[in-house]
Amino acid sequence: MLHEAVLLLLFAAALVRSLDPVFNDDVLGLIVFKAGLKDPKGKLVTWNEDDDSPCDWVGVKCDPRTNRVSELALDGFSLSGHIDRGLLRLQFLRNLSLSKNNFTGTINPDLARLGRLQVVDLSENELSGSIPEGLFQQCGSLRAVSFARNNLTGTIPESLSSCSTLGLVNFSSNQLSGKLPTGMWFPRRLQSLDLSDNLLEGGVPEGIGKLYDLRAINLSKNRLSGKLPWDIGRCFILKLVDFSENFLSGSLPESMQRLGKCAFMSLRGNSFSGEVPEWFGELRRLETLDLSANTFSGRVPISIGNLQLLKNLNLSMNQFTGSFPESMKNCINLMAMDVSYNQLAGNLPSWIFKLSVQSFPSFGNRGSGNLQYSSLASRAATYQGLRALDLSSNAFSGEIPAQIGVLSTLRFLNVSRNHLLGSIPARIGELKSLYVLDLSDNWLSGSIPSEIGEAVSLKDLRLQKNFLTGKIPTQVENCSSLTSLILSQNNLTGPIPAGIANLTDLQYVDLSSNELSGSLPKELTNLTHLVSFNVSHNHLQGELPVGGFFNTLSPSSVSGNPSLCGSIVNRSCPAVHPKPIVLNPNSSNSPTGSSSPNHHKIILSISALIAIGAAAFIALGVIAVTVMNIHVRSSMSHSAAPLTLTGGEDFSCSPTNDPNYGKLVMFSGDADFVTGAHALLNKDCELGRGGFGVVYRTVLRDGRSVAIKKLTISGLIKAQEDFESEVKKLGKIRHHNLVALEGYYWTPSLQLLIYEYISGGSLYKHLHDGPDGDCLSWRQRFNIVLGMAKGLAHLHRMKIIHYNLKSTNVLVDSSGEPKVGDFGLARLLPQLDHCVLSSKIQSALGYMAPEFACRTVKITEKCDVYGFGVLVLEVVTGKRPVEYMEDDVVVLCDMVREALEEGKVEDCVDGRLGHNFPAEEAIPVIKLGLICASQVPSNRPDMSEVVNILELIQCPSEGQEELE
Incomplete structure (x- = not known):
């Protein structure tokens, strides 16, 4: 009887478990899955193996009809480990989402056995290996799959083309390589495809026009070449098209004019050519259009004015000519427009100020005409959007509009390097939000308005290279956030305001080449953040401040002021002696002021006091020297x-x-x-x-x-x-x-x-002699380029030419900061002779500017700019300036320039970086390096300009955020 009772109990337990599949499969599967994980934040603490059902567990959802697990969503739980086979027991699972964790290992191809699985999201983990073919061979009801932001390699599986149910595929930000599968467009239900930021190459296959449900395609940041597929326009409901940063070329297919529902289109950073067709005006839903960094030419299409929904337009770094079409005044929603680095000319269009544009970079064109717009005053209420206006390096003339103050939201204003006349409007002080004001290198005259002090948010004030007169307004001290005050090369007079010493954030001060007079305020030593201070070539006088930054001030920073004195200029200040007291004991007894015959014996004359003081001074000096000699001998003996x-x-x-x-x-x-x-x-x-x-x-x-x-x-x-x-x-x-x-x-x-x-060694060692696994990252390289530029810019401000710039003379400290060394050593030679210099720096082969070969050309700072340009290319490419091959000699500048002309400049980036670099930074940096290494010295920018350009390249998005 006992044996039969035991059998009955076992049978009952078996019967219960057979009727409770949750216990048999779901609980067991999830507990097994959990056992292989690390859960540092205790997110899965509610998962208890003693529970009869997992439906109340964190991240678990069940189908109320079957009481089986239908969804597992553990996004952002900081879990790590492998995705265990225990999940295969969840036979009713429809949605598996494990994104934003630290899972490692490979993708399990057996996930395809979960026949009800519809969504798989394993994005933002550390998965490696290839995407398994088997995952898509029997994909069942799979509709969406995302493996974005992992470390996957290999090719895109051909079996993807047989998964007819797929609607969303996202394999972006991995290291996938090879060509796109020929059957890429077979999944006819595909609505979104994102393969961006990989290493894919070859052409884009034809047949995309069969994807009638396609709404978004992103193939950016790859190595795709050839033309866009001719039938892309058949995807009538496409809303997002992004082929940016590839090697695509040719003209745009005419079928694209049918993409009437497209809201976002980016073709940036390719080699598309020809004129931009007028049919772009038919894409009425466009909100973002980015055609930058191509070789488009001709005029900006008039039909752009039809795009009334357009918010962002980027046409920069092309070869557009002519003027802005007046029709663009109809783009009433335009917020950001970038047309810099083209060949545009003509007047600045008045509609820029009438629209809701927040950012308008237009530097590096040939824009001309007048900046005076009388309509500004009458439309003040409409100027609540413009935050960044950059019209630098054009040929604009006329005066700065007197009503400039109505642009109350402006935070960045740069109209430098133009031909502007007249005075600075007093209403400039109404720009309460202005961070940067750069009016330098124009023909401005008159005084600096005192109202400048009302622009209380100013951080960077640049008015150099104008014809400004009058005094520096004392009200500038109200700009308490000021970090840069550059007023050099004007005709300013009067003293330096003592209130400048209250601007405690000041880092760069340049008041050189003016007519300033008076003494330097002693309180300037309170400026603890100073990096550069230049008051050379003025009429300043008196003693230089002592202490802080001024103890290390370069003599060149105060040169050209003959009446300045102090140790820095090796000119002692005149001693100030108090007037001696004349003692005459007879004066009280002689109301008439007459003296006794012996008065010369008791009266100490001025000359006598001076003589006594000099004798005492000499005696003290003899005693001091004697003591020092005794101390020195004692030190030497010990x-x-x-x-x-x-x-x-x-x-x-x-x-x-x-x-x-x-x-x-x-x-x-x-x-x-x-x-x-x-x-x-x-x-x-x-x-x-x-x-x-x-x-x-x-x-x-x-x-x-x-x-x-x-x-x-x-x-x-x-x-x-x-x-x-x-x-x-x-x-x-x-x-x-x-x-x-x-x-x-x-x-x-x-x-x-x-x-x-410097413990870190030379830049040469890091680039060429380090172990393969110790490759500098892109961010480290960019910081090195920027740091070198800042160091050289400082040297040039100090009137020092390096003469011997090369990667072995750049050191990298333990924090990755570059430090330029060996500067100015040519100054130790008796004369800067071409032959001597060439012989001394012959080890810098490949860095030397071509003017070294010409004895009649003056060696200037532009020689350093050339060497810096070569250094930039060396840092980005990881190649030496001159490479000696078996049958050839490769000059780095020529190689990169040829790649740029062929539209393959991204191939020049150091292969050890793989695809882990932002092309939107790398490509402009390479182009900047080539400009710096121009054969013609006048074509090379100043190092201060290089620093500004690099800072713009580094964080354009951050810069925009600051402006918002």
């Missing part, structure tokens, strides 16, 4: 033996009269070296060799590591006095992206330069 130098020379770390010893000067800190088993210039401590010398590493007594450059140009070096003068000038140059010169050592036969030690 110091270590002289340091051993290569070549058998010795020198002491302290000054001495012995001619066998040299002179060691440190600009700050301890002037002693640590000696020991390794001599100062030991071969084992050698860091590198260059055209000017050999570099070693050593340690100061205070524990700091320094780099010692032993100059190998002793036969050409200047005399000691001139050498020390030049080195001290270089030692005062301080910038975040420049290697600091800490001191020097001199004997007639040996000269050493002492630099800060």
